[in-house]
Amino acid sequence: SEYDRQSNPNIYTPLNGSYGDAFTSDNANRIMQHYAANYLNGVGGYKEGIGQKQLVSSSLNALARIDWNINKKHKLMLRYQLLNAKSDSYKSGASIYYFANSGYQQTTLNNIAVLELNSRLSDMVTNEFRASAVIVREHRDVAYGGATVRIKGFGGGLSDVYIGSEKSSGANGINTETYNVSDNLSIFAGNHHITLGTHNDFYIFNNLFIQNSYGYYEFKTMDDFLANNMSKFQFAYADPAVEGVDGSRWSAKTYTARFGLYAQDEWTPNRNFTLTYGIRADIPVMLNRPTENKEFNKTLLSQVSGESIGSVPAPQILVSPRIGFRWYMDENHKSLLRGGAGIFTGRVPFVWLTNAYNNTGVETKSVYVSDAATLSKLPLTSNPYADVVEAGLVSGAAANTVNTLNNKFKYPQTFRANIGFEQEFGNNWHFVFDAVYSKSFNNVFFNNVNFIKSSTTGVAMVNAQAAENNPSSVLSYYERVLPQYQNVVALENTNLGYSYSLSGQLIKTFDFGLDLMASYTFGHSYSVSDGLASVALTNHQAYVATDVTKPELSYSYFDKPHKVVGMVSYTSPEYARMKTHVSLVYNGQSGNRFSYMTFDSSDVNNSGGAGGFLLYVPTADEISQMSWSGDAAAQAAAFEKYISEDKYLSSRRGQFTERFGGISPFENRFDLHIAQDFYYDRKGGRKIQLVADLINIGNLLNPEWGLVDDYS
16 A cells, blocks of 8 residues: 655745735725625534645555465466555646635545456467456535635736635546456467457436536726626526436436457568557447426527537547557677558547536526626626526526537547567667657537637627728637527537657767766647647637637647657665665756737627637737827837847738747756665565655756746
């Protein structure tokens, strides 16, 4: 068994001046007092603060295993593994602040059991049977059940302040059960090693996710908050009047399976060459359906788009052929050429499909209010179901977000090809080269089909005359098809997306215990959506493009063009029943990708996005035509200077920026590892080892070294 506990501080708090005059301790205390006096309605356990938050994570791992040699031909193994973990999540940073108890704690309990039977059926045939069960229980706990309040307009780089229960964590938990049965039959026939097998997974998802379950209030400024002048209200709940809903924390169950068959032959005609080729077929199946929403399915939108609520993707066979080789080009095996190509299915993204079971618009409902007349009638409460819904203060509380599935949806696959070369030189020098190319097929595109791009209306980024001269300076405007739905999120397919990389590595070993390694990798990755969230709507809102209704290829969030790694490692000879290991590792890589955006709290183009759109980069002439607040000449000159001094922005004049088009400065980090061995049974090799790891040791020596720029 193993127990691990870590504690790390989050340094952002108004107590130490993290936000300057934009958000002070006095501001924070006024917010806490006003919140406690107006929002809690007798909610128990309320305790807020602004002290420095200490984030604690702990985990307990336990493992038990039984091996049984049944006889000479059969061996049985049974393994059980337990993981019990808790981790604090708290997201305060330079541009956003959460009060000390407005985060959440993630709890995970995993139980894993594996049975494996290895059989030698003959001198030429062996078999491996494997069955497993993985039971996962995850949920989020909040400090108290209070309404989420978001306050904007602080300035000074601080965009938002949050108090109350974290909006996605008041009703958030997932129970997952995965059962696997697989079997591999291996046949050794001369210079052929043939594998025939099957791999079958059965899944049960019980997904609880009701966002804004205690209510969500948004305010444009702190003064608006203190005056109770809200700009937006949201609330989601499980409707107890619907059959099958057993409480406000209702969750949908999804049953799925994936059946797989495969065959492979590893052919070795001589000691220098090996050819591996095979084929695999996978069949993902949804074993139950979401509740049908007859009202939505009758709409023209459903009929035109082919999207419906209650349908599932049709069963389909995903075929994955592949081939690979290894060729030693000389008899001494010093020169190796290797490579391969194939189609790979990977894990089926069932988590996104389960969104359609939770958000049918039948069991769960939600309220979205942004008009001033209705907002003025709403109370401040942490029990919106009783005080807003049952009180009849909002009419037609339709589900403002639903998720649809199309029976023509295809599961993603990837084509991947690689070529590599290894060369052993004299004096323990070793060189490795690799090239990899990947291409996506049927990747997921999260599309809000309730929005269409207007053919007549747009938002001029400069003025009407500039828009006429340069149509590229017009921001797309969107119209909602069904006003009774805020979002209709569909899973669609796109074949856009690819990546490639080239890497070289040089290794030198010495007889006296010194090892040297240096490598360099260059590559790019392009995608439409990286699918960073488990919630389909969140993935859609994170998608920024010149037209958010269509898949648009751009840089991937994971794109890092350059990476350099160097290592010096030394292992001493044994002395006084001891041995010392020291290694210094350098990691240098391109910074993180980010998008140049225009912050937009009012959603000027009606895109339903998450607070902004891609920045339009005006030409020098267009800057002179733009309207500016305050000192117009100074503002225009400052913007021109900002663009001209930025390599990327200056290359996008007269155009919108690209998603993740920006990249932060190159990152450099050194890590030092020291291990000391103390042998107490040299013959048996038993020892005690003390380890010290100094991560980012350069920053310990100089606070200006080893820094990472995080742009938001």
